[in-house]
Amino acid sequence: MNLTIDKVTKTFGTKKALKEIKLEITTGVYGILGANGSGKTTLMRILASVMRPSSGHVYLNGKDIVKMDHRYRELIGYLPQHVGLYKSFSAEKFLAYIASLKGLSKAETKRKVAEVLELVGLAEHRKEKVGKFSGGMKRRVGIAQALLNDPKILIVDEPTAGLDPKERIRFRNLLSKISTNRIVLLSTHIVSDIEFIAKEVLILKDGQLIKKETPQELLAGIEDKVWEVTVAEKEVSHYQSMYKVSNITRNQDKFQLRILSDSKPHQYAKNEIPNLEDLYLYYFDEEDDQLCSY
Numbered sequence: 622m623n624l625t626i627d628k629v630t631k632t633f634g635t636k637k638a639l640k641e642i643k644l645e646i647t648t649g650v651y652g653i654l655g656a657n658g659s660g661k662t663t664l665m666r667i668l669a670s671v672m673r674p675s676s677g678h679v680y681l682n683g684k685d686i687v688k689m690d691h692r693y694r695e696l697i698g699y700l701p702q703h704v705g706l707y708k709s710f711s712a713e714k715f716l717a718y719i720a721s722l723k724g725l726s727k728a729e730t731k732r733k734v735a736e737v738l739e740l741v742g743l744a745e746h747r748k749e750k751v752g753k754f755s756g757g758m759k760r761r762v763g764i765a766q767a768l769l770n771d772p773k774i775l776i777v778d779e780p781t782a783g784l785d786p787k788e789r790i791r792f793r794n795l796l797s798k799i800s801t802n803r804i805v806l807l808s809t810h811i812v813s814d815i816e817f818i819a820k821e822v823l824i825l826k827d828g829q830l831i832k833k834e835t836p837q838e839l840l841a842g843i844e845d846k847v848w849e850v851t852v853a854e855k856e857v858s859h860y861q862s863m864y865k866v867s868n869i870t871r872n873q874d875k876f877q878l879r880i881l882s883d884s885k886p887h888q889y890a891k892n893e894i895p896n897l898e899d900l901y902l903y904y905f906d907e908e909d910d911q912l913c914s915y
């Protein structure tokens with residue numbers, strides 16, 4: 622399976638939300654990383670075929686998805702950022718309702734609802750009301766509904782926003798599990814969501830695709846740019862104003878700064894092994910209030 626994004630641009634009035642995106646995707650988990658407003662949701666909506674590009678095309682195995690129309694949509698599972706759940710429905714009833722909207726027969730509905738509930742780990746809660754579920758359980762219901770039609774392409778937009786660390790780990794393991802033989806596209810600005818499960822990371826910035834590499838390749842790209850410097854308290858603000866500082870730790874009366882810099886920031890600076898959190902700061906320094914690593 623091959624999804625080709627060919628010079629896709631999306632314009633809203635004068636705002637260019639996507640600028641000539643070119644990209645090839647095959648099966649596996651792809652993480653789309655970008656600060657707020659970088660174009661993640663717009664790209665996902667185009668790939669989910671709920672929005673059309675202003676120019677450019679998307680091809681699935683060489684066929685234009687606009688021309689494929691419902692034949693493409695049948696292959697899609699989409700979990701938008703905000704999904705409306707019927708809170709007074711039980712998980713099972715809600716999924717059966719969505720299955721009927723997706724055109725599944727009664728027998729298929731019964732089978733698929735049981736299957737997806739099992740897959741997302743909610744089988745034992747199937748009779749409980751969705752309104753009483755935790756954030757993580759609600760997101761799992763969201764994934765379950767997106768999986769009802771056994772999609773070949775699963776698109777999930779910021780699925781872990783608002784989840785606690787335990788729920789987030791559970792959720793990303795679930796995505797990893799279901800990525801066999803499927804394309805899974807996951808947008809996030811939480812670096813640890815994709816660090817371990819993404820085959821490749823796509824970095825979007827101001828509507829442009831600036832990187833498409835494996836997490837290892839991305840990290841190798843900043844290998845010699847992460848430093849640790851130990852300074853006195855009065856020097857901390859100087860380093861903060863001069864460099865991108867990804868972490869500050871107090872060590873008795875000294876401070877250890879984790880600094881991102883192309884050159885050695887101090888004669889005694891030590892090189893450190895980079896992580897994706899450093900990478901995020903490296904690319905999105907001006908939006909550092911967005912940095913979320915958990």
Ligand SMILES: Nc1ncnc2c1ncn2[C@@H]1O[C@H](COP(=O)(O)OP(=O)(O)OP(=O)(O)O)[C@@H](O)[C@H]1O
Binds near residue numbers: 656662663
């Ligand atoms: N329907 C719309 N009308 C006008 N502008 C829009 C519309 N949708 C998106 N935009 C603009 O396009 C840009 C990209 O938005 P998009 O929602 O794709 O970004 P994002 O990376 O998903 O951000 P977030 O992380 O906040 O969801 C933003 O500047 C946004 O304001």
